[in-house]
Amino acid sequence: MTQQMPESPRPLPQIERDHEAWWAGLRRHELLVQDCPRCSKRIFPPQPMCPHCRSTERAWHRLSPRGKVYSWVVVRRPSHPWFADKVPYPVVLVEMEEGFRFVGGIDCAPEALRAGLCVEAGFEDVNDQVTLLRFRVAE
């Protein structure tokens, strides 16, 4: 049953111990991937243990903010009350030039979206804990 709550806060991430560094990076407006100091493999989403060499040491690599639209969705019927007055809104899946994909919002009219559109990561500070990705079309 759809719950009609008097206030419908935006869905926000639950920041857990193993992912704190990633969210901290977003707060600094940095897009990070895990960079294993032992075997140099890059990993996203973050893991407490490197699945390649099993090291629990962790380090981070700051990705270039540039990427291309890989796929996208335009939500026309909201499934969460917070988005009710925001439809239609686009959500993009961006392939970064260093090879990882991220979901994010985008400042772009839905009809302007196409595969391969060059974008740059931007950042939306929601509160003290949470900064979200918001892409923009590259110049």
Place this chain on the structure above:
Amino acid sequence: MNEALRCKTAIVGIGATEFSADSGRSEQCLAAEAVLAALGDAGLGPDDVDGIVNSDFDTTNQIDVINSVGLRNIQGYATIGHGGGSPCGTVAQAAMMVASGACSCVVAYRSLNERSGHRYGSSEPIASFPWVYGLHAPYGLIVPAEWTAMHARRRMIEFGDTREQWAEVPVAFRANANRNPRAVMRDKPLTREDYLAAPILAEPLCRYDYCLETDGAVAYVVTSAARARTLRAVPAYIHTAVQATSFPIWYQTNWYRGSFTTGSEVVAMGESLWRRSGLGPRNIDVAQIYDHFAPLVLTSLEDLGFCRKGEGAQFVAEGRIDPGGELPLNTAGGLLSEGYIHGWNLIAEGVRQVRGTSTAQVEDVEFSLVTSCWGAPTSAVILSR
């Protein structure tokens, strides 16, 4: 399960409640009714049951089913993981429990008030993976349909899929449901024109691309092949049942995997299925492919090897998946049109096709395939005559 267990066990009973939008009773009650119906179908009773299996997403605890049905002889129990990936895995589990001698007769059930109670299509996060929700929900990809739309769009980009092509799947499954008195959509025809005219909800998907949300329960009973031959129903032998995943794996829609349009877990499951069964796609007479979303049926057919990657849309065209076609699919209507019992009603239909009792019966079925969901650790079973 490995080759040594091939056809050592059989599904000998299937049972279900009605499928509806509001069952008017608890999930526990639905589970108990389905279990009793499956036992009745097998000509067995609660005292014959010594094993019980269900899915991790069930909110009806096995304890409550034991207490409701009065299962007095339980010697083994298991709960199988990964939601929509679990159904055929429960068949593998039940087969192993029986074939190992741990149990002689296992009942398995799935019960949910998916429409009148908690809906997977609601805005609440899925409790078992809260942190993953944080990677896409804040941007407005809240429900599985919205995640899947990203996959569907990528199919359009990579393979040139069109909505006209996707229409084949829901229209074919609806026609099957229209012949099935149990189906939620039994009285509602669906044409290509209806599909193409439907409002887009999460572009590029419309409501007919989405599975239903249904109240109901399904149960089945597994025993040894030797005992099966003494019972009333035509045994649906468990030829091969497998579970598989890939590395890395994710929670339904994997934004991060190498190929976004390949279900690496379904590829892994298919490889195991064909290797262990000694069969191939050409041997399958009828299939129930997990259809949470219509375009994922195309992706699943590719990943299982029924056609090449990117050719799913062409494969389902020209009546090939209709009851008289080359590979009849989801002959009771599937999750798109019969009901959404989280993939368990597909098992019941796979059994009916072996028995010869489907309302869209395929002639001379020797091998009946059922798969569980694309995107999570998954499973499949080949049932045989």
